[in-house]
Amino acid sequence: MTQTTSYQHQDFDPIVVADIGGTNARFAIVTHYCQQTRQFEIQHQITYPSADFQSFEAALTRFLSQLPIDRPKRACLAVAGPIKSQQVYLTNLGWHFGIAPLKEQMQFDELAVINDFAAFAYAAPYLDTKQNLIIKSGQPEPDANIAVMGPGTGFGAACLARDINGSAVMSCEAGHINLAPVTALDRQLLHALRSNLQHVSIESVFSGPGIARLYRAMAEVKGHTPMDLNASQISQLAPECEVCDATLTHFCDWMGSVAGDLALTFGALGGVYIGGGILPRMTDRLLSSRFIERFTEKGLMSQYVGQIPVTLVVQDNIPLIGAAACLHERRA
Structure with a gap:
């Protein structure tokens, strides 16, 4: 997949990039x-089922062995898992590796391993505005902070x-902040959620x-x-189910408050970018919700x-772009 047009390229040492989930x-x-164009050119892209390999090293070795180039x-690797003391853990796969040993084993001169939302943050200045959806217009300040966030399997932010x-990119654990109620309905839902959860996080x-x-809490409230x-x-049931419909609408409404809170926290005058696997599948509902109103009620x-x-970022290859940007920024 190519991410550039035919402008003159500057000298560039190729980068192995990965998105490991x-x-x-x-x-x-x-x-x-x-x-x-501020775009990276991505080639020789291959996707493997993670379960086919006993270790990350085995998957990377397979990829490198199939390359038709030197x-x-x-x-730079973007991973959906924790990185602690230069050790990487992908618990769902049972994969674990040390960054320094991997660098030596693969004979890399330069190796970085970053969280997937850190990759999203690195990618933000290099996104193609034509491929993504403006949820709220504004006047971004040049070279000001940018916040990225999004709900998926969990909730990530950077x-x-x-x-x-x-x-510099700041990774964080914003998904585990206490979820704050704003409206009377938020407070009712939070009360219902607390009956089953000791800690109601974002x-x-x-x-x-x-x-x-949220659906179960909404049913209780109603x-x-x-x-x-x-x-x-x-x-699937939302068109004919009142509770399902109310759940998805309130998901978008309340997400506006959360996004506004994190925009303030990060001082994100350069813009907020929302990704993850959920909201791109419900764009019409998001656009018709009270997201903007609740984002700005501060x-x-x-x-x-x-x-x-x-x-709302729907562009492909965000982790790969971010991984490339991570190393590119070091030499810029």
Whole structure:
């Protein structure tokens, strides 16, 4: 897949990039960067089922052995798992590796391993605006902080912090912040959620499993007996089920408050980018919801967040672009 047009490329040392998740391991080579379009060129892309390999090293070795070009000397890997003390853990797969030993084994001169939402933050300045959806217009400040976030299997967030001295990505565990109620309905739902959860975090609601929790809480608040439904079934039944419909609408409404909170937390005057696997499948509902209103309802800081644009990212290959940007920024 090519991410650039035919402008003159600057000298560029190819980068092995990867997007490693519980289901798939995606690998590619970033071969060029185009200064005019601020786009990376991604080639030799291969996806393997993660379960086909006993270790990450085995998957990476397979990819490198199939390349029709000389093996690149630098690599950046985006992983959906924790990185602690230069050790990487992909618990759903039973994969674990050390960054330094992997660098030596694969004979890389340069190797970075980053969280998948850190990759999203690195990718933000390089996104193609034509491929994504503006949820809220605004007036972004050049070179100001950018926040990225999104509900999927869990809830992830990160910040690209920028000032006159350069930029850095701040990873965090924002998904485990206490979920704050704003409206009377929020408070009723939070009360219902607390009957089953000791700690109601952002991720408790804003994730795939969270939609089912929100549905059960909504049924309780509305006086209905909940069915045993997962997120996909809730979406399918929404056109004819009052509780399912109310659940998905309130998911989008409340997400606005959460996104506004994180925009304030990160000082994201450069914009907010929302990804994850859930909201791109419900764009019409998101656009017709109270997301924008709740994003900007911040009391004394309402004008501050009012100028921040919000973009729903549906563009492909975000982790691969972010992995390339991570190493590219080091040499910029």
